[in-house]
Amino acid sequence: MSWGSMSEFLAMGGAGFYVWGSYGVTFALIVIELVVVLRRRKQVVNRLQRLRRAMQASRTRKENRQ
Amino acid sequence: MESAQRFSLFRYAAPNMFYPLAGRLAPMFAVAAVVLALVGLYMGFFVAPTDAVQGEVYRVIFIHVPAAWMSMFIYLVMALWSGVGVVFNTRLSAMMAQALAPTGAMFCFVALWTGALWGRPTWGAYWVWDARLTSQLLLLFLYFGFMALTAAIEDPRRADRAGAILALVGAVNVPIIYFSVTWWNTLHQGASVSLTKAPSMATTMLWAMLIMALASWAYTIAVVLWRVRGLILERERHTEWVAAELDAAEARA
Amino acid sequence: MLSVFLEVLRRDLLLAWRNRADVLVTLAFFTIVACLFPFGVGSESNQLRAIAPGVLWVAALLATLLSLHRIFAQDHSDGVLEQLLLSPEPAVLWALAKILAHWLTTALPLILAAPALALLFDMEQSATAVLILSLALGTPILSLLGAVGAALTLGLRGGGMLLALLVLPLFVPILIFGAGAVDAHLSGTGAAAHLLLLGGGSLGALALAPWACTAALRIAVE
Numbered sequence: 001m002s003w004g005s006m007s008e009f010l011a012m013g014g015a016g017f018y019v020w021g022s023y024g025v026t027f028a029l030i031v032i033e034l035v036v037v038l039r040r041r042k043q044v045v046n047r048l049q050r051l052r053r054a055m056q057a058s059r060t061r062k063e064n065r066q
Numbered sequence: 067m068e069s070a071q072r073f074s075l076f077r078y079a080a081p082n083m084f085y086p087l088a089g090r091l092a093p094m095f096a097v098a099a100v101v102l103a104l105v106g107l108y109m110g111f112f113v114a115p116t117d118a119v120q121g122e123v124y125r126v127i128f129i130h131v132p133a134a135w136m137s138m139f140i141y142l143v144m145a146l147w148s149g150v151g152v153v154f155n156t157r158l159s160a161m162m163a164q165a166l167a168p169t170g171a172m173f174c175f176v177a178l179w180t181g182a183l184w185g186r187p188t189w190g191a192y193w194v195w196d197a198r199l200t201s202q203l204l205l206l207f208l209y210f211g212f213m214a215l216t217a218a219i220e221d222p223r224r225a226d227r228a229g230a231i232l233a234l235v236g237a238v239n240v241p242i243i244y245f246s247v248t249w250w251n252t253l254h255q256g257a258s259v260s261l262t263k264a265p266s267m268a269t270t271m272l273w274a275m276l277i278m279a280l281a282s283w284a285y286t287i288a289v290v291l292w293r294v295r296g297l298i299l300e301r302e303r304h305t306e307w308v309a310a311e312l313d314a315a316e317a318r319a
Numbered sequence: 320m321l322s323v324f325l326e327v328l329r330r331d332l333l334l335a336w337r338n339r340a341d342v343l344v345t346l347a348f349f350t351i352v353a354c355l356f357p358f359g360v361g362s363e364s365n366q367l368r369a370i371a372p373g374v375l376w377v378a379a380l381l382a383t384l385l386s387l388h389r390i391f392a393q394d395h396s397d398g399v400l401e402q403l404l405l406s407p408e409p410a411v412l413w414a415l416a417k418i419l420a421h422w423l424t425t426a427l428p429l430i431l432a433a434p435a436l437a438l439l440f441d442m443e444q445s446a447t448a449v450l451i452l453s454l455a456l457g458t459p460i461l462s463l464l465g466a467v468g469a470a471l472t473l474g475l476r477g478g479g480m481l482l483a484l485l486v487l488p489l490f491v492p493i494l495i496f497g498a499g500a501v502d503a504h505l506s507g508t509g510a511a512a513h514l515l516l517l518g519g520g521s522l523g524a525l526a527l528a529p530w531a532c533t534a535a536l537r538i539a540v541e
Binding site for chain 3: 152204207208210211214215218219224227228231232234235236238239242243245246247249250
Binding site for chain 2: 021022023040041
């Protein structure tokens with residue numbers, strides 16, 4: 001192990017900005033991608049469920065009228 | 067034995083069979099990605115020694131190189147799925163190609179971003195027109211083109227097939243682009259320092275890089291499976307099995 | 320079989336002749352783009368001579384790009400394309416004829432105008448000859464690959480920008496070898512390798528692009 005302390009670890013031998021800039025942006029992009037993908041699927045499920053409910057409602061209304 | 071295997075492969079080529087399979091597999095790969103990334107990062111930051119020439123900044127390669135590999139590999143897989151879609155006319159393969167593209171573009175951008183941040187202290191500039199960086203940039207444009215084309219076409223069948231042709235044309239051109247950019251680069255600048263040819267890589271560095279590469283594989287598989295599940299639901303919304311799936315989701319909620 | 324090829328070629332050339340203003344506009348665009356660069360980078364003649372091959376190639380690339388939609392757009396809107404696709408004739412043949420017509424009506428005028436523009440940039444005569452040769456060998460690839468892009472984006476909203484996004488990255492190797500040929504000639508290494516690669520690229524594109532193009536047209540028209 002080449003780090004004596006936390007601050008030494010964060011400084012990365014003077015290259016902290018470059019190293020943590022790389023890792024930070026990568027991590028942020030991965031989190032954003034995961035959130036977007038998982039939320040997108042949930043939205044699709046919700047939308048399709050609403051659509052189905054609306055169709056069922058219109059069908060029962062028609063049956064009641066008859 | 068062989069017939070059983072073929073049977074199961076074709077079974078999962080149907081979207082209604084693939085959807086639950088993807089749902090079961092994705093979390094497994096996600097867990098694998100997290101574990102591998104933790105191991106890889108631990109090795110990269112705490113086991114691998116400081117580089118004698120570049121100092122600590124070389125630790126960027128633990129994401130830069132896997133991201134660059136992934137971005138190229140994903141384009142290849144995308145073209146492969148497109149080819150399968152064109153030949154066998156399966157719906158799922160086009161969805162897979164479209165699910166892969168955003169993740170490929172993401173890795174492509176990560177490779178460029180980390181390359182720039184690595185280049186500043188090493189070359190003295192955020193960007194040099196190095197052959198690898200330049201072809202990576204062109205690859206990003208190819209991803210954007212594929213995503214823009216499939217998004218611009220409303221009819222999903224046409225989007226699938228137009229995207230497949232574009233991916234195949236792009237895949238034929240990728241080696242040509244790489245060759246031409248290398249040629250241009252050597253004529254104009256002479257050889258430059260290359261990140262992947264870092265002198266005397268310690269074995270622990272190499273291991274950390276390989277484990278991080280495996281982590282990005284697992285991540286890609288997980289996120290693509292999740293994305294393709296969304297695509298499948300949208301495309302198959304008029305089918306019975308999606309209706310059953312929606313009822314089940316409602317019951318769970 | 321050959322008669323389809325000749326008939327479509329004749330028809331497209333005739334249409335281009337009737338709309339010859341379009342051809343002239345492309346040519347004017349090529350000239351103006353090339354003439355913008357001295358205003359941007361300064362009129363120092365050594366500098367202009369150094370950037371001339373690249374500038375003329377980029378201008379040719381953009382002029383070709385802007386004319387690509389003409390290959391199929393009109394035939395698509397008036398239904399000729401559908402008729403051609405329904406006809407028993409091999410689609411690759413008439414697609415190739417249309418691409419050839421495009422090359423004859425856009426690239427050829429550019430090649431003929433290039434020596435005059437080379438004069439504006441004070442290029443040497445031998446360098447100009449190499450530039451013309453590189454344009455002659457490289458522009459067929461632009462037409463062939465561009466036709467695939469034009470077929471893919473046929474009838475889409477915002478198709479022009481999309482077409483640029485699709486084909487410009489694919490044009491980079493042609494730009495590299497085209498402009499590189501002149502540089503290599505000037506630096507004394509000889510342009511043969513560049514020109515051979517461009518010629519080989521043209522043949523490769525000739526063999527593959529028409530198939531991709533007809534496949535894309537079938538998708539677009541269905």
